[in-house]
Amino acid sequence: MSNTSRMRDIFRIKTSKALDHLEDPREALDDSYDQQVRMLHQVRQGLAEIATARKRIELQGQEMGARYAKLAQQAQEALNQGREDLARTALQRRSLLEAQVATLREQHANLQKQQSQLQENERRLAERIEAFRVEKETMKATYTASQAQARANEVAAGISTQMNDAGASLNRAKDKIAQMQARAAATEELIANGTLNDLTAPADSDLDRQLSAGMTRADVERQLEAMKKAGQGGSGAPDPGDGQDGWLSIGRGPVTS
Structure with missing residues (x-):
């Protein structure tokens, strides 16, 4: 096989596959139906033309029949008047007319x-x-239903192009959110350690943060020591969070009466 033939076969195969992928069978069915309807229209046009030609021959035959009868009357009238020559002429014309009518009758029969x-x-x-047409509409409805079912199944299974794109977008969004959260936590830690300076913070705010952290640790130690002493004494102070409005005293220390 030559290279040209091989390339021609490859092109034909690829073209056939592309057409199979792009062709909608519903459109193909509609096109085939339209072609058949056009063919039926042409047959009916031919039928109308034949009927017209037959009618024209019938009218012509009726005219010949009327002339044939008139020639017989003229021949009889000529004989009545003793004009055999005119009678002979009328009969000759009548004989020629019979041959024409025979031809016309044959055409009419055909x-x-x-x-x-x-x-x-x-x-x-x-x-x-x-x-x-009935089968075409049934096949189109079946194809449409099958296409809808296939798309629904693809969406449910997450294998459709739209679902794949949506899933990829969701994963990218999750990655960006995780990166941004990690960046925020890292910068917060660096700012807390003093590695980075918060240009928007007031002057000496780093000292305030460190002092606040130290006060928090000291407060935790005091609460722990108080809990130890309360446990040794057998009685404990009421939890500031107890009661309907107990949350108002949270962080204010023990309530004194």
Whole structure:
């Protein structure tokens, strides 16, 4: 096989696959139905033309029949008047007219036969087209339902393009949030350690943070010591958080009465 033939086969295969991917079977069915309807229209046009030609021959035959009868009357009238020459002329013309009528009758019979055959073809074609139309609509409905079911299944399974894009976007958003949270925690830690300076904070705010941290640790130690002493004495002070409004005293130390 030559390179040209091989390339031609590859191109034909790829083109066929692309067409299979892009072609909507519903559109193909509609196109096929439209072609059949156009064919039926052409058959009916031919049927109308044949019927017109047959009618024209019938009218011409009727004219010839009227002339044929008139020639017979003229021949009889000529004989009645003793004009055999005129009678002979009328009969000669009548004889020629018989040959013309025979030809016309043959044409009329052929047209009738063609019309009958074409009418039968038109009837069968119309029946096939109607059956195809019903099957076409059924197949289109089946394809539409199957397509909707496939898309629903893809969405449910998360394998559709939209779901894949949504999942990728969600993962990227999660990664960015985690990175930003880690960055915020790291910068907070660096600011707390004094490695970074908060340019928006008041002057000497780092000293305030360190003193506040030291006061918190001292307060925790005092509370721990008080809990130890209360445990040794067998009685403990009421929890500031107890009661409906106990939360108002949280952080204010023990309530004295």
